[in-house]
Amino acid sequence: MVLDQAKSATDVDRRSVLKTIGAGGGIALAGCLNGGDDEGGDFPMKITLEVNADNDDRLEMVELIAASLEKTDYFEAKVKTYEWTTYVSRVMGSEYPNKGVVPCIGLAGTFNPGSFCNALHHTDNIGQCCNLTGVGNEELDSMIEDARYGIEVSQDNELRGKRYDEVWNELADNKFSSITHFDVQSVITTNEVHNFVSYPFQQSLISHALYSAADEQVAWIDRDNAASPDSRSSLSDLKEGGELSVGLGANPSSFDPPYSTDTTSSIAQSYIFEYLTTSDSQGNVYPWLAEDYTIEDVQDIDLMAYEPYMTEVQTTEEDGLDTDAQVIVQHPEDSPADQDTVRVLTPTEAADAVADGTYGMHFRYELEEGVSFHNGEEMTAEDVIASLKRVENSQISAQTFDSVLHAEAVDDYTVDFYAQIPDAEAERLLTSTTAIMPKEVAEAGNGEVDPRNSVDPVGTGPYEFGEIDDGNYFTVESFDSYWMHDKGIQNKPWFDGPSEFPNGPVVDTVYNEVVQDTSTRQGSLQANELDVTYGLNASTLDSFVESEDFIVDSVSAGGYEYIQYPPAVEPFDDPRFRKAINYLIPRQMIVDNILNGWGEPAWTSLPELARGAGTADYEALESKVRPTNEHKPEEAVSLLEEVIEDKGYSSNV
Amino acid sequence: MSLRRFIVKRLLAIIPILFGVSIITFGLVHLTPGDPVQQILALNPRAGPTEKQQLREQFGLAAPIWEQYLNWMKGVFTGDFGEVYRSRRAVSEVIYSRLPETLLLGLFGWVFGLVIAIPTGIYAAVHKDQLGDTVSRFVALSGISIPNFWLGLMLILIGSLTLGWWPVTAPKRAPLLSFDMLWYLILPGLTIGTAAASSIMRVMRTSMAEEMNKEYVTAARAKGLPERTVVLKHVLRNSLISVVTLAATLTASIVAGSVIIEQVFAWPGLGQTFIQAIRNAEYNLIMAITLFTGVFIILANLVADILYAALDPRIRYD
Amino acid sequence: MALLEVEDLTVNFYTQDGTVNAVDNLTYSIERGEKFGVVGESGAGKSVTALSLMRLIDSPGHIESGEIRFKGQDILSMSEDEVRSIRGNEIAMIFQDAQTALNPVYSVGEQIAEAMRHHLDYSKSEAKEETIDLLAKVGIPEARKRYSDYPHEFSGGMQQRAIIAMALSCDPDLLICDEPTTALDVTIEAKILEEIESLAEEFDTAIQLITHDLGVIAEICDRVMVMYGGKPVEKAPVEELFYDPKHPYTVGLMSSIPRIGDSTDRLQTIPGKMPDLVELPPGCSFHPRCPYAEEACTLSEPELLDTKTGKPASEVGTNHSAACLAYSGDLTGELDYSVTVNEDSKSNAPASQITGDNQ
DSSP states (O other): OOSHHHHHHOOOOOOSSBOOOOTOOOOOOOOOOSOTSSSOBBBBBEEEEETTOOHHHHHHHHHHHHHHHHTTTTTEEEEEEEOOOHHHHHHHHHHHHGGGEEEEEEEEEEEEEEGGGGHOOGGGGBBBSBOSOOOOOOOHHHHHHHBBBBHHHHHHHHHHHHHHHHHHHHHHHHHHEEEEEEEEEEEEETTTTOOOOOSSSSGGHHHHHEEEEETTOOOOSSSSSSSSSOOOOGGOOOOOOOOOEESSSSSSOOSGGGGSSSHHHHHHHHHHHOEEEEEOOOOOEESSSEEEEEEEEOOOOOOGGGGGOOOOEEEETTTTTTOOOOOEEETTTOTTTOOOOOEEEHHHHHHHHHHHTOSSSSEEEOOSSSOOOTSBBBOHHHHHHHHEEEEHTSTTTHHHHHHEEEEEEEEEEEEEEEEESSSTTTHHHHTOOOOOOOHHHTOOOTTSSTSSSSSSOSSSSSSEEEEEEEEEEEEEEEEETTTEEEEEEGSTTTTOSTTTOSSSSOOEEEEEEEOOOOHHHHHHHTSSSOSSEEEHHHHHHHHHHHHHTTTEEEEEEEEEEEEOOTTSSTTTTTTHHHHHHHHHHOHHHHHIISTOOOSSEEESSOOOOGGGHHHOOOOHHHHHHHHHOOOOOOHHHHHHHHHHHHHHHOOOO | HHHHHHHHHHHHHHHHHHHHHHHHHHHHHSSOOOOHHHHHTTTTTTOHHHHHHHHHHTHHHHHHSSHHHHHHHHHHHHHHHOOOOTTOHHHHHHHHHHHHHHHHHHHHHHHHHHHHHHHHHHHHTTTTTSSSHHHHHHHHHHHHHHHHHHHHHHHIIIIISSOOSSSOOOOSSSOTHHHHHHHHHHHHHHHHHHHHHHHHHOOOHHHHHHTSSSSHHHHHHTOOOOOHIIIIOOOOIHHHHHHHHHHHHHHHHHHHHHHHHHHTTTOOOOHHHHHHHTTTOHHHHHHHHHHHHHHHHHHHHHHHHHHHHHHHHOOOOO | OOOOEEEEEEEEEETTTTEEEEEEEEEEOOOTOOOOEEEETTSSOOOHHHOOTTTTTTEEEEEEEEEEEEEEGGGSSSSSSHHHHHBBTTTTEOSSSSHHHTTTTTTTTHHHHHHHHHHOOOOHHHHHHHHHHHHHTTTTTSSSHHTOOGGSSSSSHHHHHHHHHHHHHTOOOOOEEETTTTTSOOOHHHHHHHHHHHHEEEEHOOOEEESSSSHHHHHOOSSEEETTTTTEEHHHHHHHHHSOOHHHHHHHHHHTOOOOOOSSSOOOOOOOOOTTTTOOOOOSSGGGGGGOOOOHHHHHHOOOTTTTTTTTTTTSSOOEEOGGGGGTTSSSSOOOOOEOOOOOOOSSSSSEEEEEETT
C-alpha cells in the first residue's frame, strides 16, 4: 500500500517511524510448538500472520507470504487482521514479543541509514516504535550506535559506511526481520506543468518540485506549450507566473510545525517555513538560511559526561517524568520504571554543561543577513533560538532533542548549536527539524500557529499564507520580499547550476485543494481541474503513464515494510529458522503483482536514498546480501529440515 | 391540545433522548481501543510515558470516565464542546464552519429524493400492474440496492468525465449559494436522493394504490371530476401521510449516506470531519457531531409529526 | 322517450375464480321525475347496475354489451370527456356509506363546492354561497359554520345529508341512491328518506333507488324492479308489486318481512341462498329455491313475461312482468300463494303468505 498516500497521508511522521493508516501490517506467527495438543507433530507448524485491515496492498502481501509458506507443506498459515488503532496498541504492548506472532509494519525511513536498522532492532525501541517482537541484543545495539556516534565516524564517511556494512551483514546473518520492499514516491501532473519532479519524501514533495536550488530543480506552468512525458523541458523555456492547483489527500491538521506530524500538514508548512540548512535528493546538506556553518569542535564524550550537571526529577506512577521542562538527556543508568527519582538534563542544565565546556559537537552557523519574514521583520539569531525553544515539549521534541543539546545566540547573526555526543547525523539533524519563525510567533501557545486559530503562520519561505477554507482548500502566494530574490542563488558558494536558474520558485500562487477520496482526486486530475496530485493507486498510475496528456514522475523513496520474528518463542530463536522463512518471501512477486511494479524489492536493507552514507560499497554489499533475500523454497526446506533434526522437533512432513 | 403546546412538549422530550444518546456514544467511543494520545504519539519515536501523561492531562483524559463525562456535559450547556486535540481548535467552531455545507447537501438530497419519488410513486400507482408500474418498481429496487458510493462515482464518471457537464469537485472558491455551487450539488444530491427516493417511492405507490380503492375516489369520480383532479387532489393528500412518516425516518439514512457521499464528492461537510475524527479518536468532535445529528433527526421527526397533522385533519394532538 | 333507457346490459367480472356474470341482459327504463326502485339481496347486481350507468365500472369488471340511453344518447359509446360531463352534473349518485364516500382530509363544504365549480363554472365564492344554501336545505343546521368542518366532525345522519347535498349540487336529472339509508339507524332513516323525497320533488329529479329494504321501496318508489342473480325477475308499479306479486322470489321476499302484530314464532325465509354468480344454476336461476319449481324450470331460462298475456315483455309494452315459466304456460303446477291485506292501521303493508302444497 505504498502508493495510496491518501491513506498514509494523514499520519506520516516527517522523520521516521510508523507509516500511517494503511501502513501497519503485522504477521503474527503463533508458535504452536508445544507439541502435544494436536495429533500431528510440531510440523506442519501453525503460523498466524497479523496485519492491519485497512491497507489493501499490505493485506494482499501478507496473504501472498502466507500462501508461500503453506506451499512448502511445513506450515499452516493463517492471516489475522486488526483495525488500525487496535493494531497499534496491540503491537506496542509489553507482552507482544511473547505471543509468538510476527508483526508487519511500515516505516518511513530518511537519509539516515540508521532509520533502516535502529528503529527495528535497537533494544531501546522494544515496546514502542518499532522493535515490536523484542529482537536484537547488546552487541547489535553497539554496532548500530557505533555506526553513527563517535568522533571517528562523525568525521570519516567511509568509516561510517564500513560500520554500517558490518551492521547489514550481521542482520543478514541473523534475520531478525525481513524487509520486503521499498516504496516509490510518485507525482502526477498534467502536461501544462513542466519539470515537476518527484522527491523521496512526500512531506516536501510539492515545495521541492517548485524550487530546490540544491537539486537545480524548478517547475513552471505553461498552459500554451505542452510538456513531454519523455523528456525534461529546457530551462530556457521557463515561464513565470500562474496558479498551480494541487490535490491534497487529506486536510492539513495544523500549520504549526512542531505540533503536527502528518504529511499533509508538512506539505502545507513546507511552502511557508525554511530551515538553517537544506539537502538535495542524495541527502547532502547545504547551508540555506545559514550563509555558512562550521564544525568548531568535536569532543570524545558520551552521555555519562553530563552526570555532574544533571538534576533529579520525580517519576510518576505511569513511569513518566514529573517535570514541565524538556528532558534532553536522561541518565543512561537510571530507569523511571524502577526508581522514584531519575537524573536528567533539562535546557537549564544543558546550558550549564555547555558553558562548562561539556558537549559532543559544536556547530557555528553564520546567518544570512537581510532575510525578511512574511511580516516584514528581519531574521536574527534570537528568532532562531526562539524557534528551537518552541520545539521543546512539542510533538517533535523527542526526535529533536535526541541529538540537540543546546543552542545559543552569539550575536545577531551567529548561532551556536551543540550536539550531545559526536554524531554523524548531527550535521543534518541539528537544524532540520526547527522551522524558523519570528520570535513572537514562536512564543505563541501550543499549536496556535494556524490560520484557523489565533496566529497566522509566518516564516521566511518563498510563499506566504493566503487564505483557507477549512477542509476545502487553502492558498499560498508568492512572497515579494523573499530573501533569495535579493541575494541571488548564484551567490551561494555551493551552487553551481546554470546562470539562468531563478532565485526562487516562479509559480505565483499555489491552490491546494483537499480531495480525500483517491478516485475523486484522480477524476479531478483527469478533468484537468487539478494540475498536480500524488498518492493514487498503482493501477491508475499505469494509465496515467500511458497517456500523453499527463506526466508521471517517480523516485525511490524511504518508506518500507517489514515483518519481524519473535526470538523469544521457539523455533524463532534459531536464526536458521528465521532465514528459512525469509527465503520463502517472494519479494519480486510482491512488487510485480501487488504493487504493479511500483516499488523496489528489498534485496538489502538499504534503499537508494540512504546509500550515500549507509555503505562503503553498495555493489559489494548487494552481491553479498542479496542472495540471502531471494525467493528460494528449496533452501528454505533444507534449512527447516536442519532445524527440525537439530532441535528434535517432530514432523509429519 | 394546541399545536404550540404539542411542539413544546416534543422539544422538551428531546432532552432525555439526547442525554441517552450522549451517554451511549461517550461510552462506546471510550471503550473502543486506541485513544487520541496514542494516535498522536504512536508516530513519535521515543515518546515515552512522560509525554503520554502530559498530553493526557492537557486533553482532560486523565480524570475517571464519569468525571470526564460530567465535564463534557457542563461544557455542552455553555456551548463549549471542547477542542479538537490535534489542532486545538474549538469543536464548536469546526462544526459551525461546516454546518452550512452539510445542511445544503442534505437539503439537496431531500429535495431530489422527493422530486424523484413522489411523481414516480403516483405514476406507478395510477398505472398499477402495467408496464409503467413494473418499470418504476424495478427502478426503485435498483435505487435501494445500488451502493451509494458506486452511484456517486458513476455519476462523476458520466457527468463529469464523459459529458463534461459538471466539474469533478466542487468549485471551491465560489460562494455557497452561487449558481455554480448549486449546479455542482446536483450530482451528489441525486446520489443521496436516489437511495432515499426508492424507499419513498415504494411507499407512495402502495399508499396510493390502497387509497385508490377507497369509496371516496369512486364518489369523486362520480362527481365527474377529471381523473387528474381525483388523483392529485383527493388521493394524493391521503397517501402522503405514510410517506411523510417514512420520509422523516429517512433523515437518518440521508445523514449516514452523506458521510460517504461527502468523501466521494470531496464535499467539505461534517461527514468528512466525522470520518477523520473517528480515525483520529477525536472524542470531543465525535461526541459533538453525534449530538448534532441526533438533534437533527429528532427535529425531522417532529416536523413530520406536524406535517402529519397538517395533512390529516382527523389527527389532533391528544 | 324515457329519461333513461337501459337495454340488454351485461356486465362481467373476470376474476381468478372465474367469470362473474354480475348483470345479465338487464333492460329497464326510468321516466323523468319518476322514482324507480331496484330491489334484491346482496350480490344481486344492484350496485353494479348503478355504477354502470355512470361508466364507473373498473377492471376486473367489464361492460360487455348493451346500451344505456340517457336523454337519447348511449352512455356506453360516449367519449370519456362526455361521460365526465354527465357525471355529477346530470346523473349523480348518493352512496351507501357516507363516511367512506367523503374524503376525510377536505372540508365537507369543499367537496360539495368543487363539483359546482367544475360543472357549473362557479367562482369560489359563488360556489361557497350556493353550498351553504344547499347544506341548509338538506337540513344541516349552522350551515355556514359547518361548511368548513371535516367529515369526521359530522354525525352519521349529517354525513348522509351532506352526501345528498353533494349529489344534488349540480341539479341532476337522475339521482342514483345506492342503499342511502342502510348505514343509518331507523329514526334517521325516516328523515333522510323524507328529505330525498321532498328534494326530488322540489328539483324534479328522477331517482333510481337501490335497496334491499322493501319498506323503503314502499315509502318512496313509483315503480320497482326485483333482481335476482344478476337478472331482473319482476317489474311492476309499487302497489301492484306489494298487493299482487307475480314472481315466487318476490313472494318469498314479501313473506320474509316481519310484520308488527305478527304472531308467528319463526321468521319466514326463502330456503337456500343466492347462487354464486360464477356458477349459475341451469335454467331459471331461482329454481333451486323455488317451492314451485318443475323440471321445465331447469331447462330453459325464463325471460320477463307480461303476466297477463305471457308474451315477452320486450315485445309487448307492459306494466307488470315477471320472469317465470308460470306465465308462459309451460308449468304444469300453479303458483300457489295468497296475499292478504290487513286493513290494520298499525301495519300498512300487505302481508303475503305462501300457502299450498309446496310449503
